[in-house]
Amino acid sequence: AEGDTPAKVNEFSVGWKGAGQILALNFRDPEAMSGVEALSAAEGSAEGGSHARIGQNKGHLMIEVTSPEGEPIRCRVPPAQGVAIQALLRYSLPKMVPRTTPIEPSAP
16 A cells, blocks of 8 residues: 555564464464465475564554565554564574564553
8 A cells, every 4th residue: 555654674584484373373364374375385394584674553563574585565453453463573583683672562
């Protein structure tokens, strides 16, 4: 969507499994869920991983992960799930290397 660009984007290098975990949190997006399966299947079969872009827009986290085929998988995450994702980024994915400053919770 034009003009729907997040004001603040954080980029990470992330393993396929981690990318799938992030997308799996966006329960309402069937497209993202099918992306999770593709990413999970790629785990172990490909060296390295994906590149994730994470930004915030109007209180929602905007997440884009590149699939093994190079296709971008995007999902928009409501604030409540955004909290879960921020926790996941902080504690569950030590291999993630922030390229910019960490995500700060958006003001209420």
